[in-house]
Amino acid sequence: MSKDDSALAARDTPQSVEAFRDRLTGLNGQLPRRLQQCADHIARHMDSIALSTVAQVAEGAGVPPSAVMRFCQIMGFSGYAEMQRLFREALSRTAPDYATRLANLKAGGAGRPATLVAEFVDAGRQSMEALARDLDESTLNQAVETLTQARTIHLAGFRRSFPVASYLAYVFDKLGVAAVLHDGVAGLGQRASLQRGDALIAITFAPWSEETLALAALARERGLPVVALTDPPGTQVSAVADTVLTVAEIDFGAFRSLSAVIALALSLAVAVAARRET
Numbered sequence: 001m002s003k004d005d006s007a008l009a010a011r012d013t014p015q016s017v018e019a020f021r022d023r024l025t026g027l028n029g030q031l032p033r034r035l036q037q038c039a040d041h042i043a044r045h046m047d048s049i050a051l052s053t054v055a056q057v058a059e060g061a062g063v064p065p066s067a068v069m070r071f072c073q074i075m076g077f078s079g080y081a082e083m084q085r086l087f088r089e090a091l092s093r094t095a096p097d098y099a100t101r102l103a104n105l106k107a108g109g110a111g112r113p114a115t116l117v118a119e120f121v122d123a124g125r126q127s128m129e130a131l132a133r134d135l136d137e138s139t140l141n142q143a144v145e146t147l148t149q150a151r152t153i154h155l156a157g158f159r160r161s162f163p164v165a166s167y168l169a170y171v172f173d174k175l176g177v178a179a180v181l182h183d184g185v186a187g188l189g190q191r192a193s194l195q196r197g198d199a200l201i202a203i204t205f206a207p208w209s210e211e212t213l214a215l216a217a218l219a220r221e222r223g224l225p226v227v228a229l230t231d232p233p234g235t236q237v238s239a240v241a242d243t244v245l246t247v248a249e250i251d252f253g254a255f256r257s258l259s260a261v262i263a264l265a266l267s268l269a270v271a272v273a274a275r276r277e278t
Contacts (some may be wrong), residue, residue, distance in 0.1 A: 010130075011098075012076055013076040013077055013082070014075065014076055014086065015086075015123065016090070017046070018134050018162075019062065020075065020083075020133045021043075021046070022074075023076070024039055024042070024043055024075070025075070027039060030236075031071075031074070033126055033209045034064075034067040035067060035070060035071050035074065036129065037061045037062055037063050037067075038057070038063055038067055038068055038071040039043060039090045040061070040251060041060050041061035041062075042057065042061075042071075043055065045060065046087070048238070048239065049083070049084060049087045050084060050087040050088045050175040051208065051213060051237065051239050051245075052209075052239050053238070053239070054068050054069070054080045055064070056239050063156075064220060069078060070166075076117060094188060100105065100273045105158075111220075112168075115134055123249075123250040123256075123257060124250075124257050124259035124260070126250040127247075127248065127249045127250045127257070127259050127260035128259055128260050128263060130248050130250070130260065131235075131247050131248075131260040131264060134232075134246075134248070135264075136245070137243070139243060139245055140268070140271075142243050142267060143245055144268065144271045144272055144275060145225055145226045145245045145275075146199055146242070146243060147199050147201070147227060147272045148270070148272050149198035149199075150197065150225075150245075151178065151195075151197040151198055152178045152179065152180060152193075152195070152197075152198045152199075153172060153177060153178065153179045153198070153199055153200075153201060153272075154179070154182060154193070154194060154198055154199070154200040154212070154219065154224075155168050155169050155172075155179055155180065155181045155182060155200075155203075155217065156182045156200060156202045156203065156205035156212045156215045157201075157202070157204065157212060157229075158204075158209040158211045158212055159209050159210075159257075160205060161204055161205060161209065161212065161229075162183070162275060163205050163258060163262075164179060164203050164229070164258060164261055164262060164265050165183075165201075166180075166181060166183070167262065167265065167266075168201065168265050168268075169181035171265075171266060171269045172269055172272075174196075174214075175269060175270070175273035176273070177269070177272060177273055177276065180193050182215060184195045191215070191218060193221075194218065194219050194222050194224055195222070196222065196223045197223070198224050199224055199225045199226070199227065199257045200215070200216060200219040200224050200225070200226045200227070201226075201227050201228075201229065201238070201268075202215065202219075202226055202227070202228045202229070202237070202241060203215040203228070203229045203230070203261070204228070204229075204230055205230055205231045205235065205249075205256075206231055208237065213222045213237070213240055213261070216228070216237070216240040216241060217240045220240060220242075225243070226240060226241045226242050226243070227241065227242070227243045227244075227245065227268075228240070228243070228244045228245065229245050229246075229247065229264065229265065230240035230244060230245075230246060231233055231246060231247065231249070232246040232247075232248055234246040235244050245264060247260045247261045247264050247270075248260070249261060
C-alpha cells in the first residue's frame with residue numbers, strides 16, 4: 001500500500017454492512033481515480049459482492065484486480081476475501097431461525113390450523129399473481145431454447161430449493177428428457193457427469209446455497225450454459241448464470257412456500273419437452 005493509501009486506510013475493520021457503507025460514504029471524493037471507480041461500482045452493486053469474484057468486480061469497475069485489492073485494504077480489510085466474508089455473513093442473518101418464526105406466528109394469533117392454511121393459500125396466490133404479472137417472456141424463451149439444445153439437463157438445488165430440483169428431475173424423467181439430479185447424498189457431487197453439450201438448472205434463493213453456486217461456477221468453467229431460478233432482482237447469481245429467471249415468493253410469518261417457483265419450474269420442463277418434439 002502506498003503512503004497516500006495508508007493515509008486514507010481505515011484503522012478498524014467494518015463489522016457490519018452499515019459500517020462499510022458509512023466508511024464508503026466518508027471516502028467519497030478522496031480516492032485516486034481507479035480506487036474511486038472501485039468505490040462507485042461497489043456502492044452500486046453491494047447486493048452482489050457476496051457472490052462476485054475479484055476479477056468480476058474489477059471488470060465491472062473497469063480497473064485491474066490489484067486496484068480492487070488496494071481498495072479493500074483502504075476499507076480496513078486484509079484483502080477481498082475478508083471484505084466478501086462481511087457480506088456473506090450478512091446474507092446468512094437476513095432470515096430468522098425457524099424457532100423464532102414459529103414464535104412470531106403464535107404471537108400474531110395464527111395458531112389455528114385453518115387460519116394457517118388460509119394465510120399460506122393467500123401468500124401462494126399473491127406469489128402466483130406476481131409471477132404471471134412480472135414474468136420476462138423473452139428470458140423464459142431463452143431458457144427453454146438453451147435447455148432444448150442440451151444433451152443432458154443437470155439440476156442443482158439444495159436446502160429450501162431441493163424440492164424444486166427433485167420435482168424437476170421427476171417431471172423430466174416422465175417426459176423422457178435426460179436429467180441428472182445433483183443431490184449431494186453421502187457427499188457425492190456427480191461433478192464428473194458435467195460434460196460439454198449439457199446444461200445446468202441452478203435453483204437458489206437468499207441466503208444463497210454455496211453448494212449450488214459452486215456447482216454453477218464449475219459448470220460454466222466446463223462450458224455448460226447455466227439457467228438460474230432465483231429471487232429478484234437476480235443480480236446475486238448473475239455472475240454464475242447465463243440466463244436468470246426470477247420469481248418472488250410472498251412469505252407468511254417469514255415462512256415461504258414454493259408455489260410460484262414450482263409453477264415456473266413445471267412450465268419450463270413441459271415447454272422444453274414440447275419443443276424437443278417439434
